Amino acid sequence: MRNSEDVRIGLRSILAHKLRSILTTLGVVFGVAGLVSMLSIAEGARREAIEQIRLLGTNSIRVNQLVLTGEAREEADRKGSDGLSPGDVRLLQYALPNLRGIAPLRFVEEPVLVKNREATGRVVATNADYSGVTGFRPAVGRFVSELDLANAKRVAVLGAGAKQELFGFRNPLGQRLRIGDSWFTVIGMMEEKHVQSGRSSVIQLRDLNKDIYIPLTTAQARFASEAGVGIHEVAIQVEDAEQVVATAEIVRRLLERAHRNVSDFEIVVPSQLLAQAQQTQRVFNIVIGSIAAISLLVGGIGIMNIMLTTVTERTREIGVRRALGATRAAILRQFLVETLLMSAAGGLAGILLGAAMARGINAFAGWQTVISLESTAVAFLVAAALGVAFGLYPARRAALMDPIAALRFE
């Protein structure tokens, strides 16, 4: 007897009891849906982590300036700390042994104009290390150089988005733009960084593509505010990822001493934040995974229950088929295929529902979700395995029936 025949017979019998079959498969549907959405969330989180690591680097440390208010401000003034400064950067440069690069960042709040076009991004004043530290390279032209810094030159490097805003499709190299009251010459354009928008992120990233980079020294000379020439952020890159945590600790101690114990900065280690975020996600995955597992188990028991009923109901049919020459194996296969069809249909429906749930989670919770081929395959195989596991007992029961007793069954 061919498999296609088993499938046809199975479908017949499933369709003969439509409502019952649907209710039976619901457990599997929900279980698989839970599994699919869980896997999609896990996969989304994994991709997000990879992307953030790509953007920030695993071996990077960020020091952010904190804006103090009220009493804390007064205390800072009394103790004589005025936030992150170029002095701190020099201190770290001398004190840290395993630095690959250190880039101070200062955001300049000035409008950027080319004729009547205005850039919406920020002007970031930094040093020559920035490109190396962030792994963010110029696509055309060059980045800010030591010479630019030494001479406080009025040069600017555009992010891909900023270039689009200011120059459209024209070549910006050598063109001039105005930042505040000063004119700058464009010397380079950065490669485009793909940052997905609208996703949750453990680390707030601004859209790097809209940034406009100028030498730090130029900003200090031309755009000094009343708060002085403070640094808003320091990006540090160490030799390798294992030193990140230890180095971050050294940075904290050095800066605490330099700032006389005023907490006017925070240290961010992206890899640690990612690990934390992944930990949270893992707990979530375990919860959903358990629910999915329980649902699958209940679904499997439901299928087994219905199949046992079906086998009893169809005792006569089994007897007739045996009398007409069906072997035990053929009967076993018939009922196993029927269970398998139900669980596979439940699996497919579950995958669709799971995909919809993943969409919903993405829309309402803002978590990135990715339905991968692997997770779909895993979910489907789980459903199929469930069908075999829970279908085997009823099918065996059908196969082992005494044909004579089965024929007499009322």
Next chain:
Amino acid sequence: MLIRIQDAHKQYPMGEGTVHALQGVSLEVERGEYVAIMGPSGSGKSTLMHLIGCLDRPDSGRYWLDGAPVEDLSDEELSALRNRKVAFVFQAFNLIPQLSVIENVEVPLVYRGTDAEERTRRAERVLASVGLSPRREHKPSELSGGERQRVAIARALVAEPDLILADEPTGNLDTRTGAEVMALLGELNRAGTTIVMVTHDIENARRAKRLVQMRDGRIERELSGAEKESLVRRYEAVAGVGTEAVP
């Protein structure tokens, strides 16, 4: 010799004790014969029927079906033997309710591994021969009792069996449709098919060429020709024509 049974014994556990369903039955049936088995309930006729139909094996004794010894066969071999040699016609028709008429007829061929096209072709042919071609897509529940039994006979015929085993084939039918079904079986026998029928109905038994009477797990007597006729007439005189009679 199609059927050759030698001193078959069969017993079943039943509650506390055992039922000695067959206590040394020997029976020989030639190819092309038409045999009716009669006997009161519990006389062992059903057990004998199951034995002949390879649904069961004797506890002791020997059974050859078309020369092949049956008592040593495995369950799988018995299934194959049933499929090829034997066809059943049951009192309760025993069609599969969720399958259409033609699909029901195809079932024996499915287990034989016949391909779908050939199956349909053969099923259509036998359905035509029992006059049910217009009903081929109907479900059994949409048919009358007589039609259902004709489908069951078509299902028996499609396998081209050596032997048709009919268990009270008219038991669930009214007199007229019962007579039609019996006429159909008679035609089949005239065309060469061996028929063994279990029945209570003396009218049915009359159509058989040979009558086997059972009692208490043994064959009480075998009658044929004039002996059979005189027995049948005696029953008719006592019980009236067509009434169920238990000798």
